[in-house]
Amino acid sequence: AQSVTQLDSQVPVFEEAPVELRCNYSSSVSVYLFWYVQYPNQGLQLLLKYLSGSTLVESINGFEAEFNKSQTSFHLRKPSVHISDTAEYFCAVSETGGFKTIFGAGTRLFVKA
Amino acid sequence: DGGITQSPKYLFRKEGQNVTLSCEQNLNHDAMYWYRQDPGQGLRLIYYSQIVNDFQKGDIAEGYSVSREKKESFPLTVTSAQKNPTAFYLCASSLWDDKNIQYFGAGTRLSVL
Numbered sequence: 001a002q003s004v005t006q007l008d009s010q011v012p013v014f015e016e017a018p019v020e021l022r023c024n025y026s027s028s029v030s031v032y033l034f035w036y037v038q039y040p041n042q043g044l045q046l047l048l049k050y051l052s053g054s055t056l057v058e059s060i061n062g063f064e065a066e067f068n069k070s071q072t073s074f075h076l077r078k079p080s081v082h083i084s085d086t087a088e089y090f091c092a093v094s095e096t097g098g099f100k101t102i103f104g105a106g107t108r109l110f111v112k113a
Numbered sequence: 114d115g116g117i118t119q120s121p122k123y124l125f126r127k128e129g130q131n132v133t134l135s136c137e138q139n140l141n142h143d144a145m146y147w148y149r150q151d152p153g154q155g156l157r158l159i160y161y162s163q164i165v166n167d168f169q170k171g172d173i174a175e176g177y178s179v180s181r182e183k184k185e186s187f188p189l190t191v192t193s194a195q196k197n198p199t200a201f202y203l204c205a206s207s208l209w210d211d212k213n214i215q216y217f218g219a220g221t222r223l224s225v226l
Contacts (some may be wrong), residue, residue, distance in 0.1 A: 034214070
C-alpha cells in the first residue's frame, strides 16, 4: 500500500537562506508525485508535479523538486526563500492505475526576517 | 473563472444540530472529495464521489453524510453523531484518472458553540 512521509513537521529558516522540505513515499508500482502549498486559512494549491520525463520539476516561484526513484524521495527545494513563502507544504502521491491520492502530514515552513 | 467554491467560510454548530457545507465546481470534473484538516494531522478523507449519484466512504466517514445529485455539487452534512466536528473542511475535485490531480476550494472552518 502506498504511503507518504514528510520527515519534518516544522522548518524555520531565515529569509534568503536555502531550504529543503523532505518527502519519502512507499509504493510497489509507478507513481505520480505532487507538492501542494497551503497559505493560512486557505485551501491547497498545486505547486508542482512529476508525471513522467525529467525527474527535476520546477514551479513558477522558484521551487524545484527532484524525483529519486532509488531513494523513493521527492524533496522540495528553494535556493533563497522569501517571507511570503511561509506556508504549509504537503507532499502527495498517486499510483498509476490507482485513482487515489495520499497526502503527507504536511511541513510548516516559517521564514524569519 | 473556473474553480471550486465552498460556502460558508465560517460556520457554527450548536449541540445536536446538523449543518451542511456547500461545495460547487465549474471545472467539469467527474470526481469530488471532502477532507477534514486538524492541526498537525494533515488531510483525512471523509467521502468521495466518482460520478453523479454515487459516492464512497473515506477513512473517517462516521458522523458525516453526502449527496451527489449534480455533477457540479457535492454538499457535506455534519450530523449530530459527529461528536468532535470542530475542524477545517476542504472540498476538492479532479478528473477521474490515475493522475488524480486535485484542485481545492478555500475551505470552511466549522466550530461548535
